Amino acid sequence: MPVSPVTRGICCLALVTAACPAPSAAADPPWRRHTIDAADRAAFKRGADGVRLADINGDGRLDVTTGWEQGGAIRVCVNPGPAAARRPWPAVTVGKVQSPEDAVFADLDGDGRLDVVSSCEGKTRSIFVHWAPADRNRWRDPKAWTTGAIPAVAGKQAWMYALPLDIDRRHGIDLLVGSKGKAAGVGWLESPADPRDLSGWKYHRLVDAGWIMSLEPHDVDGDGDTDVVVSDRRGPRRGVYWLENPGAKSSRAGRTWPRHEIGATGIEVLFLAVGDLDGDGVPDVLSAARQGRLSYCRRTRQGWSEHSIPLPDRFRYGKGVAIGDINGDRQPDIVAGGWH
Numbered sequence: 381m382p383v384s385p386v387t388r389g390i391c392c393l394a395l396v397t398a399a400c401p402a403p404s405a406a407a408d409p410p411w412r413r414h415t416i417d418a419a420d421r422a423a424f425k426r427g428a429d430g431v432r433l434a435d436i437n438g439d440g441r442l443d444v445t446t447g448w449e450q451g452g453a454i455r456v457c458v459n460p461g462p463a464a465a466r467r468p469w470p471a472v473t474v475g476k477v478q479s480p481e482d483a484v485f486a487d488l489d490g491d492g493r494l495d496v497v498s499s500c501e502g503k504t505r506s507i508f509v510h511w512a513p514a515d516r517n518r519w520r521d522p523k524a525w526t527t528g529a530i531p532a533v534a535g536k537q538a539w540m541y542a543l544p545l546d547i548d549r550r551h552g553i554d555l556l557v558g559s560k561g562k563a564a565g566v567g568w569l570e571s572p573a574d575p576r577d578l579s580g581w582k583y584h585r586l587v588d589a590g591w592i593m594s595l596e597p598h599d600v601d602g603d604g605d606t607d608v609v610v611s612d613r614r615g616p617r618r619g620v621y622w623l624e625n626p627g628a629k630s631s632r633a634g635r636t637w638p639r640h641e642i643g644a645t646g647i648e649v650l651f652l653a654v655g656d657l658d659g660d661g662v663p664d665v666l667s668a669a670r671q672g673r674l675s676y677c678r679r680t681r682q683g684w685s686e687h688s689i690p691l692p693d694r695f696r697y698g699k700g701v702a703i704g705d706i707n708g709d710r711q712p713d714i715v716a717g718g719w720h
Contacts, residue, residue, distance in 0.1 A: 416444070416469040417457050424476055426451035434485035436494045437516065444469070445496050447480030454483050454498050454510055456519070472520045475510040475527035478502060486544035489575045490552045497555060501538035506530070507557060507569070509578065530569060532583040537563055543595040545606060549628035551575065556608060558592025565589050566610060566623065568631075586623060586637045590615020594652045598663060600624070600640075609642070611652045611667050619645040620652060620667050620677060643677040643686040644669065655703030657712050666714065668698030674716060691716060 427450030441459035479502025493512035513524035537559035572580030
């Protein structure tokens with residue numbers, strides 16, 4: 381299942397079983413924390429702002445990329461395997477940019493090497509591509525990585541999130557992107573015939589937004605193409621909704637993606653996760669809310685039914701959330717992160 385951004389900006393964690401969501405339940409012993417890439421001011425590593433996962437070297441293990449928002453380093457950390465996983469991982473700084481909010485793996489040029497895309501807010505307001513070296517053996521050499529901004533969106537919006545997705549079924553991977561603040565929106569960047577020609581990328585705006593937090597890929601309507609589930613934190617239409625992918629041909633023709641409401645309307649939602657919580661075979665949507673709870677949107681034949689799951693009292697409000705079988709009982713559990 382897709383990795384949820386539960387790891388983004390987490391200050392504390394809570395495990396909530398689907399069967400027993402009461403906040404007064406006795407706490408389990410805390411999990412041990414292992415640092416795989418330590419903060420280092422001299423190395424521009426300050427304020428790591430979440431992680432995205434992918435197998436960069438083909439060894440079957442999930443590796444990590446992250447943007448250090450206050451320092452500006454974009455890092456790749458390669459999973460060394462179980463025996464060494466509790467120690468710092470082999471890593472490289474693939475680029476340095478200002479105010480990176482998000483970093484994600486994507487093979488944009490189709491050469492079989494995963495590049496990294498960083499989305500920046502602050503005064504930078506740009507999206508960068510960090511091209512991986514052609515020689516896989518040079519991945520740990522920072523000089524072998526090259527960085528360039530995509531002109532179509534440079535300085536235009538405070539970019540918060542990028543989702544690699546082949547939208548128009550030509551020229552490889554495109555990028556679905558979201559932003560916050562003035563002129564914020566969700567749109568997509570169309571890859572040109574030569575993806576390395578960053579001047580050839582084109583931006584297509586889909587919907588206005590206030591503060592995009594999540595863009596989760598999921599075929600909501602079951603028509604075979606990938607729709608996107610969105611959490612929007614601010615603005616008059618904040619909440620959780622999904623954008624219907626009209627298909628490659630329609631996207632190439634400039635058709636918009638219809639918006640469909642899911643829930644949490646008017647609530648300050650943060651990150652979300654998609655998964656089957658009730659075991660009916662239909663994925664539901666779970667989002668963290670600033671109001672100290674999770675919004676559980678259960679999908680039914682009639683639409684969406686919204687329920688509230690309270691977080692423990694020590695949480696001021698929720699930030700991230702993920703769905704998975706944590707204790708091995710074949711039941712979906714919830715991992716939630718927030719501030720306290």
